[in-house]
Amino acid sequence: MKLTPEQLKQFDEEGYLFFPNYFSPEETQILKSEIPGVFQQRREENVREKSGDVVRTAFAVHTYDPIFEALVHHPRFVEPAEQLLGDRTYIHQFKINGKAAFDGDVWQWHQDYGTWKADDDMPEARAMNLAVFVDDVNEFNGPLWFIPKSHKKGAIEAKHDLTTTSYPLWVIDNDTIAKLVKQGGIVSPKGGPGSAIFFHGTLVHGSPPNMSPWNRQIIYVTYNAVSNAIRRFKRPDYIAHRDFTPIDAWSDDAVLQAARRKSAAE
């Protein structure tokens, strides 16, 4: 899996790439059916919503679940990440965002690199998310909103918001958002399960709450250039990993193989 020159240009200009049906229905179904078993676990990696007992984010699942371990080694993630970041990569963060029907709360406007820099002392914005939709993402269930071209601004000043949701986030003020939107607008890629989105570490994004009866689970893998490893270990290891070993690409059927091994073991 190699990105074309046109795709590289679009990523450079707009800050993201969207691929409907990037993973097969079979692969996506394997990922989806693995999640309930993850969410039901009482472990510190599972951050719950303010409103109650619903999982907002499950971190570091690839460290204990072979299905998600296979996903982070998927060549359709590893190879584009290396291409876009110009280096071999390691996993800085892995998360499944639940955005549960009715309960899924807002993600305020932010840059991911804002947090990686402020909390983890990541030298440069040479890390990024490669994400896969587990559910259909539509206008009603809290889709991601991006401000195209905003990644060109580098690291934007942000304020640590500890109160709005259950998860602390470095958020960007309204005046800055208004200016960025004037330049780039807002886009909200929607699509079926298996669609993928890659976005720059400084691309400003957020998402509204989920008031619909439909879950909106998305898996995010943050790849960081190995030459850009973090230098502060303030946050727990399961949120900002300290294992900088380069990630190898496995075979294209890595997720299917992991599922087969799992059923064989059961």
Next chain:
Amino acid sequence: MKLTPEQLKQFDEEGYLFFPNYFSPEETQILKSEIPGVFQQRREENVREKSGDVVRTAFAVHTYDPIFEALVHHPRFVEPAEQLLGDRTYIHQFKINGKAAFDGDVWQWHQDYGTWKADDDMPEARAMNLAVFVDDVNEFNGPLWFIPKSHKKGAIEAKHDLTTTSYPLWVIDNDTIAKLVKQGGIVSPKGGPGSAIFFHGTLVHGSPPNMSPWNRQIIYVTYNAVSNAIRRFKRPDYIAHRDFTPIDAWSDDAVLQAARRKSAAE
């Protein structure tokens, strides 16, 4: 202005009618430019958002502002209201919902008749909203969401929610919403300023918060059949009116005339 038999049928089946560009740009601009003067007033009719000093809802503006008085007498509101409700009508409620950029909070899933019944002892669901978009309404600035056909269920059991927002509302539980959405889906009419939406008093609706930099002001006029006047006066008069005088239709240029009178007086 008369609704066609097809429109009456659609309203009966779906519970709403949407009209892009229902009012002229000139009329809409008059309404829009009148709102800042309303919102800046410190009066009890102006309910502010929980988050701060931004107006969430301005009630009863037609009782003190001639521009909005003209709007409630507009034949493009009065005549369809009489047709749909099968009676002459009076104004049960008038409001401008600000849904301000960044600050506009959620409206939870509800039926308007739930409140009119529980709080105002309105005998039947023979009241409805005729609303006009003052701003462009898009997927990002907190558009209205409707569950088509849900009006057929009559008054649905609801719970008085006094905490979620600054405005108390009789809201419907998640299980019921999930069932209704399975039957009718969710629709979200979007359009430019001047677009109008008419919806049944028992049509279930809500709207997400406005995280965008764009205001989303909508004016709602609630017409009630004169034979269906409320019987309890628990809520303030400016929220649930007690003047049951039938509303006459003025001429089609009523808003333009009111604006001309206003400039002449200035």
